[in-house]
Amino acid sequence: TSLKIGMIPADGIGKEVLPAAQRVIEALGSAIPKPEFIPLAAGWEEFNKNGKALPDETVRVLKEECDAAMFGSVSSPSHKVPGYSSPIVALRKHLDLYANVRPVQSVSGTPGPDVNMVIVRENTECLYVKREEIKDLPDGSKIAIAERQITSTASERIAKLAFELALRRGAERATPGAPETFWKGPPQVTIVHKSNVLAVTDGLFRESARKVYEENKDRYSGVKVNEQLVDSFVYRAFREPEIFDVCVAPNLYGDIISDGAAALVGSLGLVPSVNAGDNFVMGEPVHGSAPDIEGKNIANPIASIRSAALLLSWLGYTDAANRINVAVDNVIRSGIATPDLGGKNSTTEVTDAILKNL
Amino acid sequence: TSLKIGMIPADGIGKEVLPAAQRVIEALGSAIPKPEFIPLAAGWEEFNKNGKALPDETVRVLKEECDAAMFGSVSSPSHKVPGYSSPIVALRKHLDLYANVRPVQSVSGTPGPDVNMVIVRENTECLYVKREEIKDLPDGSKIAIAERQITSTASERIAKLAFELALRRGAERATPGAPETFWKGPPQVTIVHKSNVLAVTDGLFRESARKVYEENKDRYSGVKVNEQLVDSFVYRAFREPEIFDVCVAPNLYGDIISDGAAALVGSLGLVPSVNAGDNFVMGEPVHGSAPDIEGKNIANPIASIRSAALLLSWLGYTDAANRINVAVDNVIRSGIATPDLGGKNSTTEVTDAILKNL
Ligand SMILES: CC(C)[C@H](C(=O)O)[C@@H](O)C(=O)O
Ligand SMILES: CC(C)[C@H](C(=O)O)[C@@H](O)C(=O)O
Numbered sequence: 078t079s080l081k082i083g084m085i086p087a088d089g090i091g092k093e094v095l096p097a098a099q100r101v102i103e104a105l106g107s108a109i110p111k112p113e114f115i116p117l118a119a120g121w122e123e124f125n126k127n128g129k130a131l132p133d134e135t136v137r138v139l140k141e142e143c144d145a146a147m148f149g150s151v152s153s154p155s156h157k158v159p160g161y162s163s164p165i166v167a168l169r170k171h172l173d174l175y176a177n178v179r180p181v182q183s184v185s186g187t188p189g190p191d192v193n194m195v196i197v198r199e200n201t202e203c204l205y206v207k208r209e210e211i212k213d214l215p216d217g218s219k220i221a222i223a224e225r226q227i228t229s230t231a232s233e234r235i236a237k238l239a240f241e242l243a244l245r246r247g248a249e250r251a252t253p254g255a256p257e258t259f260w261k262g263p264p265q266v267t268i269v270h271k272s273n274v275l276a277v278t279d280g281l282f283r284e285s286a287r288k289v290y291e292e293n294k295d296r297y298s299g300v301k302v303n304e305q306l307v308d309s310f311v312y313r314a315f316r317e318p319e320i321f322d323v324c325v326a327p328n329l330y331g332d333i334i335s336d337g338a339a340a341l342v343g344s345l346g347l348v349p350s351v352n353a354g355d356n357f358v359m360g361e362p363v364h365g366s367a368p369d370i371e372g373k374n375i376a377n378p379i380a381s382i383r384s385a386a387l388l389l390s391w392l393g394y395t396d397a398a399n400r401i402n403v404a405v406d407n408v409i410r411s412g413i414a415t416p417d418l419g420g421k422n423s424t425t426e427v428t429d430a431i432l433k434n435l
Numbered sequence: 436t437s438l439k440i441g442m443i444p445a446d447g448i449g450k451e452v453l454p455a456a457q458r459v460i461e462a463l464g465s466a467i468p469k470p471e472f473i474p475l476a477a478g479w480e481e482f483n484k485n486g487k488a489l490p491d492e493t494v495r496v497l498k499e500e501c502d503a504a505m506f507g508s509v510s511s512p513s514h515k516v517p518g519y520s521s522p523i524v525a526l527r528k529h530l531d532l533y534a535n536v537r538p539v540q541s542v543s544g545t546p547g548p549d550v551n552m553v554i555v556r557e558n559t560e561c562l563y564v565k566r567e568e569i570k571d572l573p574d575g576s577k578i579a580i581a582e583r584q585i586t587s588t589a590s591e592r593i594a595k596l597a598f599e600l601a602l603r604r605g606a607e608r609a610t611p612g613a614p615e616t617f618w619k620g621p622p623q624v625t626i627v628h629k630s631n632v633l634a635v636t637d638g639l640f641r642e643s644a645r646k647v648y649e650e651n652k653d654r655y656s657g658v659k660v661n662e663q664l665v666d667s668f669v670y671r672a673f674r675e676p677e678i679f680d681v682c683v684a685p686n687l688y689g690d691i692i693s694d695g696a697a698a699l700v701g702s703l704g705l706v707p708s709v710n711a712g713d714n715f716v717m718g719e720p721v722h723g724s725a726p727d728i729e730g731k732n733i734a735n736p737i738a739s740i741r742s743a744a745l746l747l748s749w750l751g752y753t754d755a756a757n758r759i760n761v762a763v764d765n766v767i768r769s770g771i772a773t774p775d776l777g778g779k780n781s782t783t784e785v786t787d788a789i790l791k792n793l
Contacts, residue, residue: 156634156638157635157638163632166632204633207633209634209636210635211639214586219587219639220586221584221585221639222582222583223583223585223633223636224581225562226580227579228576228578229578230576271687271690272515273511273521274563275565276565277581278581284514308693308694308695311669311695312695312697312703315673315699329629329632330691332629333665333666333691334669335666336666336667336670337669337670341673345670
């Protein structure tokens with residue numbers, strides 16, 4: 078059998094880092110089923126060419142023919158363009174990829190704080206339901222309203238994934254011979270919210286997460302639960318990042334805090350993610366399309382390569398994932414690095430070095 | 436004449452840091468009109484005692500008798516308590532304090548990055564309108580919706596304040612003999628938004644801010660305007676905080692990014708703010724009520740003392756404000772510090788040292 082991976086580079090440096098990830102996956106040999114890569118269109122450039130940011134055919138192929146996917150990065154206009162809507166947000170919805178899992182980890186033996194957290198971002202609702210309206214008022218001014226939706230179903234589902242992930246990470250750490258990690262405590266889940274202001278919506282998110290814990294106390298008895306208001310979270314993540322293990326957050330807070338956490342490990346160019354549902358998983362570097370460095374072969378491929386590893390581990394190919402991660406860590410320690418990390422190497426050079434370490 | 440200042444310590448360490456600010460204001464002598472302090476009730480403790488988080492009498496006295504106010508900090512329950520609503524959010528609304536101005540500045544001659552930014556947070560709308568509803572669905576699950584409101588009126592008003600502030604800061608820097616600041620460029624306003632997802636609401640915020648600039652091009656021709664998505668903002672603020680001068684943001688983003696920026700200068704206990712409207716101004720440290728250190732006389736009084744300075748400068752008493760700020764900077768450089776900064780001094784000792792430097 079083969080492993081069919083839909084490849085959606087989309088815009089900007091997505092077109093440089095996704096091929097790098099593909100080279101690494103191809104080099105894994107028999108550690109995984111033979112990979113097949115299916116190039117698929119989406120993005121702002123695609124919209125300008127063919128009028129659709131997310132072609133129906135892309136969604137169809139993903140659903141019917143692919144085992145998993147990799148997404149690059151998307152450029153969005155900062156103003157409203159009729160007919161345009163972010164394809165990554167739409168893909169998360171279409172494929173019911175309800176979790177965006179973003180591990181932010183520093184590499185032992187490199188400078189900087191000890192970070193070993195995973196942000197589990199709810200991926201389908203909150204302000205991302207994009208129900209927005211605008212009206213003219215009698216005085217000529219305008220009023221716009223957006224709806225923020227939080228449901229118990231989506232909140233419980235994401236909380237469950239966060240608790241399971243905390244358990245799994247705990248088990249991995251406890252495996253004999255497991256690599257040492259910065260996080261040394263028992264599994265911990267931090268619920269991120271702002272229920273001191275949004276008592277109803279964030280109140281529901283918080284309660285739903287606690288309910289998952291209470292109703293599965295046997296299973297999660299070894300997990301420590303705490304919570305943090307989102308503003309304090311950003312502050313504390315910078316002051317004492319070592320206090321966080323798994324952090325679960327509604328969509329928009331998750332978006333903001335994962336970019337923030339990325340700053341702790343030196344570059345957004347290092348931070349991977351998967352968009353995961355019960356039936357599909359899609360790797361995606363956390364960085365954007367970075368039009369300023371597009372086409373220069375200097376984009377950091379590590380976020381994409383780590384996203385490929387995360388995707389493979391999600392599919393159960395833990396050994397293949399570990400091999401990639403060990404190779405990446407070695408290259409980071411060796412000092413071979415793209416300019417975002419202060420290095421002078423190209424995308425190709427960093428990728429070659431990782432391949433050599435594999 | 437006198438300067439009547441309503442004092443609302445509210446909860447937790449608010450009751451320790453507000454008296455410190457009062458001592459400093461009292462020590463200013465003839466630099467300001469004779470201050471009179473009027474103690475006023477509000478907060479979670481007040482709610483538990485008398486059933487109202489913000490007594491009508493407090494609002495009445497502020498409106499009818501006070502020239503300005505100082506607010507401490509409020510403890511909120513993290514779950515919905517019938518009848519309770521955050522008094523600070525309510526005060527901002529009642530007094531039409533539409534701007535929350537939060538300068539985040541590092542002190543020259545101390546370690547850490549060069550930071551000299553001001554976050555101008557819209558203070559009356561966004562998700563803080565607190566229009567939330569919850570419903571049971573047929574399957575027994577729940578759905579909650581919150582409304583996020585952005586109006587052109589509020590957005591233009593806050594943008595105007597941000598542009599004016601950028602100009603004023605520029606003029607202050609250009610004054611002969613002005614203290615050297617980290618920000619060396621021309622005045623700059625960064626519009627913070629997320630219009631790649633919230634094209635309508637954040638689109639309106641962004642357009643309104645740009646419109647203020649376009650319609651006053653003569654006045655603001657010396658101001659550089661740029662923009663930053665809120666997730667990238669958090670990332671860049673940590674990587675290169677020196678690139679930001681004045682940053683204007685909708686309410687919730689402003690809340691999150693100002694806590695984040697506070698981490699850059701070593702402690703939330705250093706960051707002041709004013710809630711400002713066209714007719715009233717209220718100083719407020721950015722930190723919370725910190726119940727864990729309440730009553731120990733170790734809370735950092737500097738955020739409150741700097742809030743007093745900011746309030747006085749807002750009222751036009753620039754010299755008095757500068758005297759406070761210079762004294763605070765000297766004390767920070769001297770190493771006299773509360774535990775949040777790694778020091779061993781008490782609230783009283785830090786306040787005494789500031790008074791000695793005044
Ligand atoms: C591009 C944008 C729509 C997206 C988001 O906000 O989710 C991005 O910031 C991300 O984090 O994947
Ligand atoms: C206490 C809370 C309601 C408040 C807010 O979110 O505005 C606080 O975080 C602040 O920044 O002043």
